[in-house]
Amino acid sequence: MNVAVGSGNPVKRSAVERVFESASVEARPVDTGVSEQPVGHAETITGARTRARRSFGPEVAYAVGLEGGVAEFSASVDGAGSGDERFEGAEGLFLIMWAAVTDGRRVEVGAGPSVRLPDPIAREVASGAELGPLLDDRLGTDDLARNQGAIGVFTDGRLTRRDALAGAVACAAGPVISD
Numbered sequence: 297m298n299v300a301v302g303s304g305n306p307v308k309r310s311a312v313e314r315v316f317e318s319a320s321v322e323a324r325p326v327d328t329g330v331s332e333q334p335v336g337h338a339e340t341i342t343g344a345r346t347r348a349r350r351s352f353g354p355e356v357a358y359a360v361g362l363e364g365g366v367a368e369f370s371a372s373v374d375g376a377g378s379g380d381e382r383f384e385g386a387e388g389l390f391l392i393m394w395a396a397v398t399d400g401r402r403v404e405v406g407a408g409p410s411v412r413l414p415d416p417i418a419r420e421v422a423s424g425a426e427l428g429p430l431l432d433d434r435l436g437t438d439d440l441a442r443n444q445g446a447i448g449v450f451t452d453g454r455l456t457r458r459d460a461l462a463g464a465v466a467c468a469a470g471p472v473i474s475d
């Protein structure tokens with residue numbers, strides 16, 4: 297079985313290989329249609345869905361889109377946490393991730409884990425900085441987003457970006473492959 301992933305980031309491909317164990321997974325970078333640093337769940341979900349749809353083709357059984365973003369759960373900023381979606385007691389800016397899986401007809405989405413970003417990092421991202429390059433600069437890492445990821449750093453290595461993304465892929469794939 298062939299599966300496409302709408303990204304050239306090897307950690308995303310690896311996450312898809314973890315879920316679709318016996319599949320041949322092909323990296324297909326696509327235009328996400330969202331900003332380099334999505335803010336809020338809505339923009340991040342849109343990025344994941346667009347990646348899945350645009351990387352699908354007749355030669356694959358499924359296509360997967362994975363998008364990382366930042367979001368506030370408790371405040372009303374940039375479409376994140378507005379109205380009834382506000383979460384009391386979860387203040388701060390969180391790294392979030394969403395996956396979308398399509399079989400060419402339907403698209404399902406699933407979320408990965410969220411980790412709160414330290415306030416100085418959150419302030420810079422809120423002012424427009426892109427998380428990956430910012431963290432590489434601050435932590436002296438090289439392409440963190442293609443390796444253990446911010447989630448690896450902020451969980452002190454207990455959860456890698458690959459494993460976190462694989463959780464989102466499994467949750468998005470579930471409804472598509474089980475129905």
Ligand SMILES: O=P(O)(O)OP(=O)(O)OP(=O)(O)OC[C@H]1O[C@@H](n2cnc3c(O)ncnc32)[C@H](O)[C@@H]1O
Nearest residue numbers: 303305332363364426427428440441445446447457
């Ligand atoms: O090549 P693509 O597929 O675009 O992969 P990416 O990691 O650069 O892009 P994402 O759209 O998934 O993430 C949006 C931004 O957030 C950053 N980001 C998201 N999750 C991250 C993580 O776990 N560690 C470091 N940076 C992360 C990433 O580097 C981008 O700057």
